[in-house]
Amino acid sequence: MPRVVYTEPDGTRKEIEVPEGTSVMQGALDNGVDGIDANCGGHAMCATCHVYVAESYLSMLPEMSDDEDDMLDEAAAERRENSRLSCQIEMDDELDGIEVQTPDSQG
Ligand code: FES
Known part of the structure; x- marks a missing residue:
């Protein structure tokens, strides 16, 4: 089963x-x-699943939809080049091994 390495806001790493x-x-x-x-339960309509994806995995992700792009502009935490909505990343x-960091705040 593929693994995700999450880094929480306090720096805790969890490999799941x-x-x-x-x-x-x-x-x-x-x-x-x-x-x-x-x-929003995974419909690219809230941006409260915003994550920062490790650069080495960015090019492997599906292209961002217009909805995702628009929602990321509304995210509570700063939008960066490696920002994505985690509900739009299907494992x-x-x-395997993708690293994502959750931001300090989602709202
Ligand atoms: S869960 Fe709402 S945008 Fe991802």
Whole structure:
């Protein structure tokens, strides 16, 4: 099963197996990772699942939709070049080991 390495706002790292086809957001919620709210339930409509993705994995992610792009402009924490909505990142074996950091605040 592919793994996600989450870094929480306080710097705690958690390596968690997330089933293929499950989003990085859902993997965080299911395993008590701090820093993800996911108020809209994964529909790219709230930006409270905002994460910073390690540069080496960015090019492996699906292209950002216009909805995701718009929502990231509304994110509570600073938008950076490596900002993505974690509900839009579906895990597969290729993404094994992906590192994401949750921001200090989601709202
Ligand atoms: S959960 Fe709402 S945008 Fe990802």
